[in-house]
Amino acid sequence: MAVATDSRSLLEQVKSTRLAARWLAKMSTEAKNQALELVAQALEQNAEQILTANQADLAAAKEAQIAQPLIDRLKLSPAKLADMIAGVRDVAKLSDPVGQQQIHRELDQGLVLRRVSCPLGVVGIIFESRPDAVTQITALALKSGNGLILKGGSEAVRSCTALVQVIQQALVTSAIAPDIVQLLTTRNEIKEILTMDQQIDLIIPRGSNQFVRYIQGNTKIPVLGHADGICHLFVDASAEIEKTIAIAIDAKAGYPAACNAIETLLVHKDIAVAFLPQMVAAFKQAGVEVRGCNRTIDCVPNMGLIKATDADWDTEYSDLIISVRIVDSLLGAIDHINQYGSHHTEAIATTDPGNAQTFMSDVDAAGVYHNCSTRFADGFRYGFGAEVGISTAKMPPRGPVGLEGLITYKYQLVGDGHVVATYAGDRAKPFTHKDL
Amino acid sequence: MAVATDSRSLLEQVKSTRLAARWLAKMSTEAKNQALELVAQALEQNAEQILTANQADLAAAKEAQIAQPLIDRLKLSPAKLADMIAGVRDVAKLSDPVGQQQIHRELDQGLVLRRVSCPLGVVGIIFESRPDAVTQITALALKSGNGLILKGGSEAVRSCTALVQVIQQALVTSAIAPDIVQLLTTRNEIKEILTMDQQIDLIIPRGSNQFVRYIQGNTKIPVLGHADGICHLFVDASAEIEKTIAIAIDAKAGYPAACNAIETLLVHKDIAVAFLPQMVAAFKQAGVEVRGCNRTIDCVPNMGLIKATDADWDTEYSDLIISVRIVDSLLGAIDHINQYGSHHTEAIATTDPGNAQTFMSDVDAAGVYHNCSTRFADGFRYGFGAEVGISTAKMPPRGPVGLEGLITYKYQLVGDGHVVATYAGDRAKPFTHKDL
Numbered sequence: 001m002a003v004a005t006d007s008r009s010l011l012e013q014v015k016s017t018r019l020a021a022r023w024l025a026k027m028s029t030e031a032k033n034q035a036l037e038l039v040a041q042a043l044e045q046n047a048e049q050i051l052t053a054n055q056a057d058l059a060a061a062k063e064a065q066i067a068q069p070l071i072d073r074l075k076l077s078p079a080k081l082a083d084m085i086a087g088v089r090d091v092a093k094l095s096d097p098v099g100q101q102q103i104h105r106e107l108d109q110g111l112v113l114r115r116v117s118c119p120l121g122v123v124g125i126i127f128e129s130r131p132d133a134v135t136q137i138t139a140l141a142l143k144s145g146n147g148l149i150l151k152g153g154s155e156a157v158r159s160c161t162a163l164v165q166v167i168q169q170a171l172v173t174s175a176i177a178p179d180i181v182q183l184l185t186t187r188n189e190i191k192e193i194l195t196m197d198q199q200i201d202l203i204i205p206r207g208s209n210q211f212v213r214y215i216q217g218n219t220k221i222p223v224l225g226h227a228d229g230i231c232h233l234f235v236d237a238s239a240e241i242e243k244t245i246a247i248a249i250d251a252k253a254g255y256p257a258a259c260n261a262i263e264t265l266l267v268h269k270d271i272a273v274a275f276l277p278q279m280v281a282a283f284k285q286a287g288v289e290v291r292g293c294n295r296t297i298d299c300v301p302n303m304g305l306i307k308a309t310d311a312d313w314d315t316e317y318s319d320l321i322i323s324v325r326i327v328d329s330l331l332g333a334i335d336h337i338n339q340y341g342s343h344h345t346e347a348i349a350t351t352d353p354g355n356a357q358t359f360m361s362d363v364d365a366a367g368v369y370h371n372c373s374t375r376f377a378d379g380f381r382y383g384f385g386a387e388v389g390i391s392t393a394k395m396p397p398r399g400p401v402g403l404e405g406l407i408t409y410k411y412q413l414v415g416d417g418h419v420v421a422t423y424a425g426d427r428a429k430p431f432t433h434k435d436l
Numbered sequence: 437m438a439v440a441t442d443s444r445s446l447l448e449q450v451k452s453t454r455l456a457a458r459w460l461a462k463m464s465t466e467a468k469n470q471a472l473e474l475v476a477q478a479l480e481q482n483a484e485q486i487l488t489a490n491q492a493d494l495a496a497a498k499e500a501q502i503a504q505p506l507i508d509r510l511k512l513s514p515a516k517l518a519d520m521i522a523g524v525r526d527v528a529k530l531s532d533p534v535g536q537q538q539i540h541r542e543l544d545q546g547l548v549l550r551r552v553s554c555p556l557g558v559v560g561i562i563f564e565s566r567p568d569a570v571t572q573i574t575a576l577a578l579k580s581g582n583g584l585i586l587k588g589g590s591e592a593v594r595s596c597t598a599l600v601q602v603i604q605q606a607l608v609t610s611a612i613a614p615d616i617v618q619l620l621t622t623r624n625e626i627k628e629i630l631t632m633d634q635q636i637d638l639i640i641p642r643g644s645n646q647f648v649r650y651i652q653g654n655t656k657i658p659v660l661g662h663a664d665g666i667c668h669l670f671v672d673a674s675a676e677i678e679k680t681i682a683i684a685i686d687a688k689a690g691y692p693a694a695c696n697a698i699e700t701l702l703v704h705k706d707i708a709v710a711f712l713p714q715m716v717a718a719f720k721q722a723g724v725e726v727r728g729c730n731r732t733i734d735c736v737p738n739m740g741l742i743k744a745t746d747a748d749w750d751t752e753y754s755d756l757i758i759s760v761r762i763v764d765s766l767l768g769a770i771d772h773i774n775q776y777g778s779h780h781t782e783a784i785a786t787t788d789p790g791n792a793q794t795f796m797s798d799v800d801a802a803g804v805y806h807n808c809s810t811r812f813a814d815g816f817r818y819g820f821g822a823e824v825g826i827s828t829a830k831m832p833p834r835g836p837v838g839l840e841g842l843i844t845y846k847y848q849l850v851g852d853g854h855v856v857a858t859y860a861g862d863r864a865k866p867f868t869h870k871d872l
Contacts, residue, residue, distance in 0.1 A: 026797050105819055111808060113818060120830055121800065201830045222831050243853030250855035360848050361462050364557065372547060372851030381859070382549060382847070383541055383869035394556055394637045395658050396832065399847045411818070411835045412796050415808030417679030419686035423817070433819035 010192050013182050014149060014199045018122050020177035021147030025119045027175060029096040032142055035174035036092040039142075042170035043085045043135065043163075051076060053162035054131065061155050069257070073130045074156055084135045087386065091139035094385045097403045098145045103411075106434040108423070111415040117407050119145030121201040124193050125388070126215070128207050129153035134163040136386055138181050144406035149193060149200065151184040161185065194219035202406075204389045209316065224405055226392035228342035229259030230316050231374045234333040234359065235279075236350035237270040243371065244275070244349040245282050250373040251347070253286040257318045259390060260345050260377040264313060264323045266333045272299045272326050280305070280324075288320045295326040313340040330355050334362045341365060343392045345377040345399075366392060366399035446628050449618050450585060450635045454558050456613035457583030461555045463611060465532040468578055471610035472528040475578075478606035479521045479571065479599075487512060489598035490567065497591050505693070509566045510592055520571045523822065527575035530821045533839045534581045539847075542870040544859070547851040553843050555581030557637040560629050561824070562651070564643050565589035570599040572822055574617050580842035585629060585636065587620040597621065630655035638842075640825045645752065660841055662828035664778035665695030666752050667810045670769040670795065671715075672786035673706040679807065680711070680785040681718050686809040687783070689722040693754045695826060696781050696813040700749060700759045702769045708735045708762050716741070716760075724756045731762040749776045766791050770798045777801060779828045781813040781835075802828055802835035 008016070024032075043050070054076040061071050076084075103115035123146050127133040134150060141148040152160040160183055168178035184190070193200060197220040204224045205215040212227040233251055235244050251262040267275060276296065280303050283290050291308040292300070305324075312323040313336070327333045337346050345367035348359040360368040367377045377400060379387025384402030391398045397405045422429050444452070460468075479486070490512040497507050512520075539551035559582045563569045570586060577584040588596040596619055604614040620626070629636060633656040640660045641651040648663040669687055671680050687698040703711060712735050719726050720739070727744040728736070741760075748759040749772070763769045773782050781803035784795040796804040803813045813836060815823025820838030827834045833841045858865050 022798055107812070107817065107819065111812075118797075222829070240853070246853060246855055250857050254855075254857055254860075356850075360846075361554075362458055365846070367847045367849065369849045370851070372849055372854040373856050375856040376543070376547075376849055376851075376854070377847075381543065381856070381867065383543065383867065393658070394844055396844050398844065408830055408832055408834065410796075410801070411803040411813075412805075413803065413808055413812055414792075414806045415812075417676070417682060418808040418812070419682055419690075420809050420811035420817070421686050421690055424690075431817065431819065 010184075010189055011196065011199070013179075014122065014193065014196055016179040017147035017149060017182055018199050020180040021119065021122055021145070024142070024147070024176055024180055025098070025145045027145070031175040032096070032145070033092040035171060035176045036088055036139055036142060038170045038174050039135075039138070039167050040085050040088045040092075042166050043081070043088070046162075046166045047078065047081055050081060050159065050162045050166065051078065053158040057131075057156055057158045066155060070129055070155065073128070074159070076131055076159060080132065084132050087132075087136055088139045090385060091136075091143050094143060094403060096143065097407045102409060104436045106436055107413075107431050108418070108429065109432070111413070111418045112436070114412045115409050116412060117409050120406055120408050122147035122149065122199060123406060124149040124151070124200045124203045124221070126151045126190060126203070126205045126207065127153070129155045131156045131159035131163060133206070134160050135167075137388065138167055140386055140388055140403060140406060142176065142180065144403050146406050148181045149184060150181065151190055154187070157185050194221065197221045204405075206389060224391050224393075224397070224401065225389050226259060226342065226344060228316050228392070229261070229344045230264070230314070230340060230342045231260060231262045231345045231347070232264045232266055232333075232337050232341060233262050233347045233349060233374065234266040234327075234330075234337070235268060235271060235275060236330060236333075236348055236352060236355050237268040238351040238355070239268075239271060239275070239349035240351060241271075241275050241278060245279055247347070247349060247371070247373050248279060249282055249286050251375055252283070252322050253288055253320060254373070254375055256320050258375060260375050261318070262322065262347075262374055263316055264325060264340070266336055267296070267324060267326050268330070268333070269295070269326050269328055272296070276300050276324070277303070283322060286320070288322055291321065291323045293325040296324045299326065316342075330358060334359060338362075338364050343394070344390070345369060345374040347372065347374050366390075446620075446625055447632065447635070449615075450558065450629065450632055452615040453583035453585060453618055454635055456616040457555065457558055457581070460578070460583070460612055460616055461534070461581045463581070467611040468532070468581070469528040471607060471612045472524055472575055472578060474606045474610050475571075475574070475603050476521050476524045476528075478602050479517070479524070482598075482602045483514065483517055486517060486595065486598045486602065487514065489594040493567075493592055493594045502591060506565055506591065509564070510595070512567055512595060516568065520568050523568075523572050524575045526821060527572075527579050530579060530839060532579065533843045538845060540872045542872055543849075543867050544854070544865065545868070547849070547854045548872070550848045551845050552848060553845050556842055556844055558583035558585065558635060559842060560585040560587070560636045560639045560657070562587045562626060562639070562641045562643065563589070565591045567592045567595035567599060569642070570596050571603075573824065574603055576822055576824055576839060576842060578612065578616065580839050582842050584617045585620060586617065587626055590623070593621050627654075630657065633657045640841075642825060660827050660829075660833070660837065661825050662695060662778065662780060664752050664828070665697070665780045666700070666750070666776060666778045667696060667698045667781045667783070668700050668702055668769075668773050668777060669698050669783045669785060669810065670702040670763075670766075670773070671704060671707060671711055672766060672769075672784055672788060672791050673704040674787040674791070675704075675707060675711070675785035676787060677707075677711050677714060681715050683783070683785060683807070683809050684715060685718055685722050687811055688719070688758050689724055689756060690809070690811055692756050694811060696811050697754070698758065698783075698810055699752055700761060700776070702772055703732070703760060703762050704766070704769070705731070705762050705764055708732070712736050712760070713739070719758060722756070724758055727757065727759045729761040732760045735762065752778075766794060770795060774798075774800050779830070780826070781805060781810040783808065783810050802826075
């Protein structure tokens with residue numbers, strides 16, 4: 001088992017995870033769910049050990065004068081640990097994503113094609129300081145049949161180590177080899193695993209924009225995730241003002257560090273005079289700094305707005321700051337979003353169904369919303385049980401990604417000596433192509 | 437319209453394709469199928485012009501002493517053009533991949549999530565000397581609602597230009613803007629489009645390994661395709677010898693330049709003495725050069741085998757050459773394939789169902805075959821109508837990719853002022869998560 005004291009090379013460790021994953025890929029749903037239940041029980045039985053390790057992390061974080069929000073994310077309580085354990089059991093209840101038959105087709109008599117879902121293999125997940133990510137991600141990886149290389153934030157190293165040790169010990173008594181999950185504890189190891197494109201099938205980085213971009217730029221392994229989250233709310237001429245203000249406050253001030261928070265409010269010129277004074281007042285009350293374009297400042301001249309520069313449209317504040325721009329039309333809003341947005345989640349407030357439809361078709365994003373907050377962009381809120389990350393890529397999987405992001409498929413073709421020559425040339429036999 | 441004489445900059449051309457694609461994305465199935473029919477009719481009416489351009493390409497190719505197989509691929513005949521036109525009409529018959537509702541779920545009363553398939557946007561396809569690719573790819577792109585930037589082999593420039601001109605002229609009378617498809621005619625333009633990651637959503641390179649690797653290494657745009665096609669056939673101890681020889685000959689000698697042809701034959705030691713003399717004789721008769729490991733040469737000492745080196749296991753010959761290696765076990769074969777294979781298509785010949793199952797689970801490839809030729813790995817043979825390429829990536833889409841590779845999805849969420857705050861905190865309202 002590989003926690004901190006592992007004497008094997010990192011490559012040997014990862015290879016052992018790959019081998020364990022090859023067995024896990026063939027395991028029954030029951031065996032996987034049993035292993036998850038063993039993990040849940042072990043976490044219950046070793047709660048004290050885990051909370052003690054977390055106390056040590058917290059003490060060190062305080063001594064290092066780490067910022068309070070980070071300490072809040074780091075902190076485990078008996079109640080939070082109970083939630084984490086419930087989360088493991090919730091994943092056991094999700095339907096098994098492996099072995100699902102997506103295509104079953106006779107190509108010709110005795111020649112049968114199946115497309116069957118299967119695990120990716122080994123997934124590397126690099127996450128921030130939340131120790132609760134360990135149990136959630138481990139549960140998702142085991143359920144989807146994947147090996148897992150974990151790297152948590154250094155502030156959480158004692159908590160993560162305690163959690164992974166408990167998980168590995170629980171797996172000793174299960175059908176799954178404990179090597180299926182391994183924890184990396186040093187930053188150097190990240191660099192090393194980025195080179196292991198023969199051993200690791202997917203990297204999911206969760207962290208700052210800069211960190212995600214570093215990962216994307218320094219590996220041949222596919223990366224699932226998003227660097228930026230520049231989301232917009234467009235207030236159309238026909239928007240309902242009261243509801244729209246509530247949406248804007250939720251989307252900006254509810255949790256400004258979230259990637260699905262809005263950074264820019266676009267306002268149709270025909271509603272600006274009626275809408276903006278109330279909106280800006282609501283932002284001020286919520287402690288949000290407002291940066292406006294010239295027309296916005298002209299519209300609410302006495303409310304102390306800061307002048308927005310071009311750089312503002314490109315900025316993910318991740319803070320209680322919003323930029324506001326007046327646009328002439330729906331198309332102007334769409335063009336702004338397609339130019340400056342990060343293809344994450346974009347919303348329109350309107351009572352005009354035609355405009356809503358145009359917005360949702362023409363805006364180039366994983367999520368397009370009508371009359372609701374961008375902050376619904378989340379795997380749990382979508383009903384996926386849990387999420388491994390949010391992707392802003394154009395190719396699927398995109399948006400909030402649950403178990404689906406840990407799964408691929410294989411084509412299996414079974415014949416009885418069938419050769420292609422039979423189906424080629426002047427006397428080519430036709431395929432039957434009959435779905436079964 | 438943009439064939440050779442376009443005076444706009446390349447970026448302006450690509451932007452006009454992107455704009456045309458935004459309209460196409462919203463078009464009805466009927467409008468798209470009508471446009472495809474107009475294209476088919478125009479190709480019929482302008483057959484002479486197209487064949488004359490092709491004659492000029494052929495004359496230039498002969499003068500340049502270009503290899504015969506390339507000239508064969510370049511050549512259009514009235515019959516081949518008729519097949520191409522039939523292919524356009526076949527794509528019109530395929531079901532529309534756009535607008536399919538994949539998820540329809542109530543998150544709470546009045547808050548409804550849909551996941552709907554949609555086009556990627558603009559796709560760049562760089563293909564070899566076959567002019568027939570122009571009509572097939574254009575039909576797939578129009579049907580899937582995507583703009584298309586085409587670049588064909590320079591030998592085919594006159595043929596491709598004639599085809600694209602006819603297609604664009606046909607589109608003038610359709611609902612689709614002719615700028616939806618543009619042809620690049622110089623190699624320099626490839627370099628330029630690789631930088632347009634804001635305008636182009638996917639690149640599909642079809643060509644040599646070296647060329648595909650160059651594309652993969654020089655763009656931020658996602659690349660669909662495969663560099664290598666190192667496929668294997670493993671002859672298990674219980675394989676039926678006669679059928680297996682037929683499969684091996686089909687998979688190696690049928691079309692050795694194909695990516696789904698086999699490069700290495702792995703033979704279980706317990707069948708080597710009975711199998712190899714007949715197999716090698718059949719290879720010799722088919723004109724295939726055989727390179728054997730030491731044990732293979734010992735097994736058939738008087739048949740003039742060349743000694744295989746380690747480099748052979750890594751080589752895609754794309755020619756009438758095969759390497760043969762004797763392995764001790766099924767697991768030995770799987771390990772060889774997972775080490776040297778390119779995750780394309782791998783086959784086992786066996787009468788042991790358990791061994792077949794282990795092989796199909798443990799081999800890491802887009803296609804895993806039992807008792808049939810690897811050359812079935814092809815979109816048409818799978819019943820996809822046509823293919824845009826074959827992907828050896830781990831993430832979907834993989835294997836032969838049809839219309840599915842030109843499609844992504846969007847999450848659309850519609851509410852009535854819904855905010856996340858309602859569903860958070862101590863008095864959190866639960867989500868209903870009810871599939872509709």
